[in-house]
Amino acid sequence: MSDSGALSRRTCFQRIAFLLGGLALWRRVQPAQAEPAGVVETGPQTVRVMRPYDAETPVREFASYLTPNHRFFVRSHFGPPEAALIAEADWRLRVGGLIEHPLELTLKDLKQFERITITAVVQCSGNGRAFHRPKVPGVQWERGAVGNAQWTGVRLRDLLAKAGVRPAAKHVQLQGADRPVVASVPLFTRSIPLEKAVHPDTILAYEMNGRPLPLLHGAPLRVITPGWMADSCIKWLTEITVQADEAKGYYMQTAYRVPVTAIQPNSGLPGTSMVPVEAMVVKSLIASPGNGDEVGRGPVTVQGVAWSGESAITTVELSFDEGRTWEQARLVGEDEPYAWRQWQFLWKPKAAGSASILCRATDSAGQVQPQTTAWNPSGFLWNGWDRVTVTVQA
Amino acid sequence: MERVGPRDRDGAGMMMLSRILIGAFVVGMAGGAAMTGAQEEDVVATLAPRAETLILARCSVCHTPDLVAQQRLPKDRWEATVQKMRHWGAEITEEEAGLLVRFLSARYHPGVPDQLPPLDSELRKAEPLTQEPAAEGPLVGVAVRGAGIFEHNCQACHGTGATGGFGPKLAKNPILKHEDLFWETVLHGRGPMPAWGAALSHQDIADIHAWLLTK
Numbered sequence: 001m002s003d004s005g006a007l008s009r010r011t012c013f014q015r016i017a018f019l020l021g022g023l024a025l026w027r028r029v030q031p032a033q034a035e036p037a038g039v040v041e042t043g044p045q046t047v048r049v050m051r052p053y054d055a056e057t058p059v060r061e062f063a064s065y066l067t068p069n070h071r072f073f074v075r076s077h078f079g080p081p082e083a084a085l086i087a088e089a090d091w092r093l094r095v096g097g098l099i100e101h102p103l104e105l106t107l108k109d110l111k112q113f114e115r116i117t118i119t120a121v122v123q124c125s126g127n128g129r130a131f132h133r134p135k136v137p138g139v140q141w142e143r144g145a146v147g148n149a150q151w152t153g154v155r156l157r158d159l160l161a162k163a164g165v166r167p168a169a170k171h172v173q174l175q176g177a178d179r180p181v182v183a184s185v186p187l188f189t190r191s192i193p194l195e196k197a198v199h200p201d202t203i204l205a206y207e208m209n210g211r212p213l214p215l216l217h218g219a220p221l222r223v224i225t226p227g228w229m230a231d232s233c234i235k236w237l238t239e240i241t242v243q244a245d246e247a248k249g250y251y252m253q254t255a256y257r258v259p260v261t262a263i264q265p266n267s268g269l270p271g272t273s274m275v276p277v278e279a280m281v282v283k284s285l286i287a288s289p290g291n292g293d294e295v296g297r298g299p300v301t302v303q304g305v306a307w308s309g310e311s312a313i314t315t316v317e318l319s320f321d322e323g324r325t326w327e328q329a330r331l332v333g334e335d336e337p338y339a340w341r342q343w344q345f346l347w348k349p350k351a352a353g354s355a356s357i358l359c360r361a362t363d364s365a366g367q368v369q370p371q372t373t374a375w376n377p378s379g380f381l382w383n384g385w386d387r388v389t390v391t392v393q394a
Numbered sequence: 395m396e397r398v399g400p401r402d403r404d405g406a407g408m409m410m411l412s413r414i415l416i417g418a419f420v421v422g423m424a425g426g427a428a429m430t431g432a433q434e435e436d437v438v439a440t441l442a443p444r445a446e447t448l449i450l451a452r453c454s455v456c457h458t459p460d461l462v463a464q465q466r467l468p469k470d471r472w473e474a475t476v477q478k479m480r481h482w483g484a485e486i487t488e489e490e491a492g493l494l495v496r497f498l499s500a501r502y503h504p505g506v507p508d509q510l511p512p513l514d515s516e517l518r519k520a521e522p523l524t525q526e527p528a529a530e531g532p533l534v535g536v537a538v539r540g541a542g543i544f545e546h547n548c549q550a551c552h553g554t555g556a557t558g559g560f561g562p563k564l565a566k567n568p569i570l571k572h573e574d575l576f577w578e579t580v581l582h583g584r585g586p587m588p589a590w591g592a593a594l595s596h597q598d599i600a601d602i603h604a605w606l607l608t609k
Contacts, residue, residue, distance in 0.1 A: 082553070
């Protein structure tokens with residue numbers, strides 16, 4: 001009796017000691033965390049989730065027009081498929097559904113179609129999610145879940161023409177070879193309206209920046225829907241199904257949707273209807289100088305990129321007084337329809353000390369990048385003014 | 395905080411006991427009004443050992459815990475998230491879901507700064523999810539059971555059919571013939587592999603071993 005009492009008391013003490021040890025440890029860790037971590041971006045990517053691998057590109061990389069493959073942001077729900085499923089010898093692309101002639105194509109077959117190269121921005125729908133207030137669940141992307149690359153492949157419309165689309169067709173469902181770890185998790189199945197699928201610039205890409213499509217970017221084949229967010233740009237593509245309706249399932253019917261009209265944060269599910277995230281909105285980023293950089297008093301080159309979904313960038317403006325006044329930057333470099341536009345501005349800092357640089361873009365449809373983006377439950381389509389804070393040397 | 399030595403055990407014990415009682419009280423309150431920072435710390439400290447073991451064992455089947463630690467959500471959204479994951483197949487009981495929501499909404503609520511320590515491995519070793527019955531002779535693994543346990547705990551890294559993935563291929567792996575090394579690795583971890591001693595019972599591990607031998 002007394003023995004077992006002593007024993008349980010000892011066990012109890014051990015637990016208590018452990019808990020307090022843990023508490024102390026947790027407290028000890030706190031002060032170090034007060035410093036802004038993650039500011040030093042020395043690696044090729046800033047990792048948000050280790051598995052499945054989700055990582056963004058450090059914005060300083062956006063000083064170059066094309067984003068290198070190994071730095072290009074990576075996002076998927078389940079990670080790359082098993083190697084056997086996408087090995088070139090066994091990989092097939094199947095086209096079925098509301099068509100006259102089902103197709104089953106090898107990569108070699110696919111390359112018989114006309115070869116097309118398009119430079120296009122690919123951006124995660126959740127890029128900038130971390131800036132929404134109140135905060136929303138999901139990968140907390142900041143500024144770098146976007147990139148600009150040269151995509152080479154074939155037109156989706158050429159495949160569909162060969163297959164013969166039937167009149168009832170309205171949507172094209174896209175399925176990759178990636179699979180969830182647990183079979184009860186829904187597949188990442190998406191669809192795009194037929195109109196977008198047969199657009200001459202919608203392609204199935206097997207090359208990225210002149211190299212075979214890397215595994216993390218969807219090897220051997222991915223969809224590129226220029227001007228649209230990347231939730232349509234299915235990677236590891238294996239199945240195309242032409243159908244009358246949107247894809248069923250979580251990733252089309254619940255996820256990747258935004259309210260049609262603005263709603264109050266956390267007001268419960270909106271009374272307004274939810275529509276799929278499609279076209280990108282006007283947005284710009286400051287690539288250099290970087291956040292926290294020290295700059296001299298002499299002229300400082302401020303540079304970055306700006307893009308919009310289906311319109312051209314017309315102006316990029318900078319503000320050094322929290323948005324009271326704006327000065328126009330110079331658009332430079334390549335000017336291609338779906339790519340981003342580079343811009344530069346020669347800044348002469350007026351005083352030493354901390355200074356904030358804001359930027360905003362305007363497109364040919366008259367869309368102006370807003371100070372903040374309307375809150376939505378999943379934090380999509382963030383395009384608030386970009387901001388970099390630097391220290392001007394005395 | 396130093397470890398409690400045998401000599402001061404009683405005095406310190408009293409103090410700790412009161413902390414534990416306060417902690418338990420706070421856990422009970424967690425469902426209600428917003429907590430103070432100190433109360434949150436107590437909830438976190440009290441629940442962390444079991445909650446972090448659950449996160450490691452159940453959530454990281456599909457994703458690493460960094461995805462959890464970067465969220466800053468109010469309680470209702472944590473509830474919705476945990477329920478969504480259960481619906482999708484996360485092996486979490488009702489009681490475990492409740493504990494996770496209390497822990498997550500105390501540690502990762504919207505008022506917490508962005509920069510927090512990652513889930514602390516030091517806090518992970520405490521309470522086993524399954525209680526070991528007293529040893530009654532050698533364990534006999536059941537391969538059929540092992541298949542299911544493997545799928546929900548090991549497959550994420552070691553691949554379907556134990557053919558390898560993020561972690562090494564285990565089918566026909568020489569380690570299966572060295573049972574002591576196999577057990578050592580599963581119980582205490584090795585390299586990037588975390589310790590599973592707190593998440594799997596000895597019977598579970600024996601079942602997994604038996605199943606792996608059939609691959």
